[in-house]
Amino acid sequence: MSKKIAGPEIERLVQLLARLPGLGPRSARKAALALLKRREDLLIPLSEAMSTAVRTIVECPVCGSLDTVSPCTICRDDRRDKSMIVVVEEMGDLWALERAAVINGTYHVLGGHLSPLDGIGPDHLNIATLVERAASGDTKEVILALNATVEGQSTAHYLTEQLAPTGVVVSRLAQGVPIGGELDYLDEGTLAAAIKARKRL
DSSP states (O other): OOOOOSOHHHHHHHHHHHTSTTOOHHHHHHHHHHHHHTIIIIIHHHHHHHHHHHHHOEEOTTTOOEESSSSOHHHHOTTSEEEEEEEESSHHHHHHHHHHTOOOEEEEEOSSOOBGGGTBOGGGTTOHHHHHHHHTSSOOEEEEOOOSSHHHHHHHHHHHHHHGGGTOEEEEOOOSOOTTOOGGGSOHHHHHHHHHTOOOO
16 A cells, blocks of 8 residues: 555645646656646646636537637638538647648537547547538538547548538548658558559659
C-alpha cells in the first residue's frame, strides 16, 4: 500500500491532471508541482481561464464544434461555402485544417471515431446531424477528413453508406507520400495508399 505524500487537495489535482491525454501519473505530478510553484503567473490565471471556459464555451448545434457563440463563428460566416461539409473526428483536426487555410467550406465534428472494442458506436458520435445536414438540399459535397487509422477507415466506410441515400458527393482526403517525404523512411501502409491514390500526369 503506497503512502500519501501530499494533502488531499494536491492529490486531487494530480489525479485530475492524470486524466488528460498524454499525461500519466508521473507527468501529472510534475505538472501539478509546476503549477503550484508558479501560483501567481500560471496556476491562478489558468484556473480563471478554465472557469471562464466552463461558463462561456458551448457546442455548436449545427456542426458540433466548440465556440463562445451558438451557432459557431464558422457556421455564421457568410463567406464560407455552405455547399461543402468537411467531416473531422475532433476539434484538433478542425484547427489543423484551419491553420493550413486550404478549405473554405463548413465543418462537422464527429466527436471521435467508431470503435466497437471501446464500446463507441454510431449513437455515440455526431452522425445523425451530419446526415440531416447532407440531406437538407444545400450540401453538394461531404469531404471525409478522417485519420488514416483502422478506426478512421471503418468510420469513413460507415459514413459513406449512411450518406449514400442523400445523393451528395462523398470524397476523402488523399493519402500517401507527404511533401518532403523520402520513400525509404515510409511504412508499407503509406506506400500502398500512395500507389492506390496515384494520378495520371
